[in-house]
Amino acid sequence: xxxxxxxxxxxxxxxxxxxxxxxxxxxxxxxxxxxxxxxxxxxxxxxxxxxxxxxxxxxxxxxxxxxxxxxxxxxxxxxxxxxxxxxxxxxxxxxxxxxxxxxxxxxxxxxxxxxxxxxxxxxxxxxxxxxxxxxxxxxxxxxxxxxxxxxxx
Amino acid sequence: xxxxxxxxxxxxxxxxxxxxxxxxxxxxxxxxxxxxxxxxxxxxxxxxxxxxxxxxxxxxxxxxxxxxxxxxxxxxxxxxxxxxxxxxxxxxxxxxxxxxxxxxxxxxxxxxxxxxxxxxxxxxxxxxxxxxxxxxxxxxxxxxxxxxxxxxx
Numbered sequence: 001x002x003x004x005x006x007x008x009x010x011x012x013x014x015x016x017x018x019x020x021x022x023x024x025x026x027x028x029x030x031x032x033x034x035x036x037x038x039x040x041x042x043x044x045x046x047x048x049x050x051x052x053x054x055x056x057x058x059x060x061x062x063x064x065x066x067x068x069x070x071x072x073x074x075x076x077x078x079x080x081x082x083x084x085x086x087x088x089x090x091x092x093x094x095x096x097x098x099x100x101x102x103x104x105x106x107x108x109x110x111x112x113x114x115x116x117x118x119x120x121x122x123x124x125x126x127x128x129x130x131x132x133x134x135x136x137x138x139x140x141x142x143x144x145x146x147x148x149x150x151x152x153x
Numbered sequence: 154x155x156x157x158x159x160x161x162x163x164x165x166x167x168x169x170x171x172x173x174x175x176x177x178x179x180x181x182x183x184x185x186x187x188x189x190x191x192x193x194x195x196x197x198x199x200x201x202x203x204x205x206x207x208x209x210x211x212x213x214x215x216x217x218x219x220x221x222x223x224x225x226x227x228x229x230x231x232x233x234x235x236x237x238x239x240x241x242x243x244x245x246x247x248x249x250x251x252x253x254x255x256x257x258x259x260x261x262x263x264x265x266x267x268x269x270x271x272x273x274x275x276x277x278x279x280x281x282x283x284x285x286x287x288x289x290x291x292x293x294x295x296x297x298x299x300x301x302x303x304x305x306x
Contacts, residue, residue, distance in 0.1 A: 108177025
């Protein structure tokens with residue numbers, strides 16, 4: 001049997017017994033999965049969207065899998081928290097700040113953000129979004145914004 | 154400061170305070186990260202490698218992030234276990250069997266394998282490997298092989 005779409009007009013992911021396959025479409029959108037804002041509007045971030053792929057349905061996983069996309073010239077909050085990030089880049093180019101260091105990022109690169117590391121992701125490309133998977137513990141603390149002057153030498 | 158490689162000839166990942174950036178190279182290899190066999194040699198699988206990206210160093214995450222690659226005509230074990238899988242395809246094409254259903258897979262597709270779902274990944278491409286990220290709980294049970302006739306109608 002090959003892949004079948006559901007026909008109720010709502011759920012488009014192919015399911016069997018709780019499992020599911022959710023196809024990725026052009027523009028890094030997944031069938032039936034809403035794209036949300038990164039966090040509440042504020043001045044600490046710009047041009048970031050969040051797509052939760054695993055963790056907000058009926059899964060029992062101890063982790064959540066999210067896809068973040070940063071528009072050209074956009075950036076996530078400069079922040080820190082005790083929970084860790086496992087990030088894998090899916091599209092575009094950019095940089096990640098880890099403490100006082102900045103590292104270039106491209107497709108497939110892995111970023112592990114250790115507990116309490118001050119970090120920020122920034123899109124340095126002129127046109128293409130920077131998109132990445134970010135896995136976190138399901139139970140985790142909230143991030144705390146960090147002022148730029150607290151990290152600059 | 155831009156990305157710097159280490160100079161001790163061993164660790165090539167760029168680190169700061171426990172965090173790290175590990176660059177992905179051509180052929181889906183990550184700097185300094187060994188490629189291992191999928192599991193102990195056996196007849197239930199063919200042509201599969203495993204690269205552990207997060208979870209076997211000093212991380213405290215409740216999850217592990219692995220990259221699996223299946224050679225053309227290769228396949229993982231047909232198995233089941235109580236722990237869940239969150240899979241995202243990075244390269245190639247193939248199929249996943251979930252229970253009695255088979256679903257086509259291509260770049261970016263997400264697979265959630267529910268507890269105790271019988272599952273198997275197979276590469277259906279003639280030349281390119283099928284590669285995917287697979288996230289699992291750090292604490293998990295072992296898989297149990299399932300005979301093909303147990304799932305066929």
